Amino acid sequence: MADEIVVKEQCHGKARVRVARVWRGDGKDHEFVEWTISIILSSDCIPAYSAGDNSSIVATDSIKNTVYALAKLCHQPVSIETFGIKLASHFLDTYKEVTGACVSLVQNNWERVSIDGIPHQHGFKLGSQKRTAEITISRDKSSVDVVSGFTDLSLLKTTKSGFEGFIRDKFTLLPEVRERLLASTVTAKWRYARKPSCYTGTYDKVTRTLFETFFGPSKSGVYSPSVQNTLYLMAQEVLRRFDVPEVSSIELNMPNLHFLPVNMPTVGVKVLFFDHDVYLPTSEPHGSIQACLARKTLTSKL
Numbered sequence: 001m002a003d004e005i006v007v008k009e010q011c012h013g014k015a016r017v018r019v020a021r022v023w024r025g026d027g028k029d030h031e032f033v034e035w036t037i038s039i040i041l042s043s044d045c046i047p048a049y050s051a052g053d054n055s056s057i058v059a060t061d062s063i064k065n066t067v068y069a070l071a072k073l074c075h076q077p078v079s080i081e082t083f084g085i086k087l088a089s090h091f092l093d094t095y096k097e098v099t100g101a102c103v104s105l106v107q108n109n110w111e112r113v114s115i116d117g118i119p120h121q122h123g124f125k126l127g128s129q130k131r132t133a134e135i136t137i138s139r140d141k142s143s144v145d146v147v148s149g150f151t152d153l154s155l156l157k158t159t160k161s162g163f164e165g166f167i168r169d170k171f172t173l174l175p176e177v178r179e180r181l182l183a184s185t186v187t188a189k190w191r192y193a194r195k196p197s198c199y200t201g202t203y204d205k206v207t208r209t210l211f212e213t214f215f216g217p218s219k220s221g222v223y224s225p226s227v228q229n230t231l232y233l234m235a236q237e238v239l240r241r242f243d244v245p246e247v248s249s250i251e252l253n254m255p256n257l258h259f260l261p262v263n264m265p266t267v268g269v270k271v272l273f274f275d276h277d278v279y280l281p282t283s284e285p286h287g288s289i290q291a292c293l294a295r296k297t298l299t300s301k302l
């Protein structure tokens, strides 16, 4: 007899729902956000797959509409973490069929502009760093899991970086250097030991800490012996700077974006030798370096 074929796993939702929200108080500065939101619901929809019975499906179109409805019902500006929790909770509270909800949110970095040093009432410009959040709520565990972070933070320093002492063999061409350019586009994700008093406050503090540790003091900087060590010091400083352990673990992904020395010895003109001045910027291939740091006493799922 042939084996019975079963649906092992299934889920459904809506990906990349884009929404923008303006809050305009009487005479106050306008607040503006632009989000891209993906939602995945867990529920027993196996009859829909195996028997064409859709009676347990929340239509993905309704899932999308819920994003717009809840955005409208947020009468005050909210963080993506708070909005994601509202959204995930809504699906569990509204549909008895839903056993879990996972919401991923990405916020475009629209920053208020200043004209003549005065913050503009309703003018914004787009920065590259994108704030992110992933919210998972499960009915069984009645737990809310929040991971915050960002993508696309591009950082570069023109000195105080080198790379020496690595394994050398017959395929090694890379010279050992104590002077090079260091550039990366950082992605960060962190998990909370407890609910912070303000997600945005924590976001600002983590971002500032990573920034300051990557660069070091304004005049003197700080020497980086590798992307690995700089990543470690950045993540370690985030875990250290929160007195009461608010962030329990942090994962950083830091591609090493290579700027190759431009050297033209064949021209025979002395001025064309590389003197840490002319580089060929590259985007690929790039070094791929990532790690997750956590306090030893706390277990982390990251």
Ligand SMILES: O=c1[nH]c(=O)c2[nH]c(=O)[nH]c2[nH]1
Pocket: 163, 174, 225, 226, 227, 228, 256, 287
């Ligand atoms: O900081 C670095 N880490 C590496 O692992 C590595 N590998 C490499 O070729 N250059 C670098 N630089």
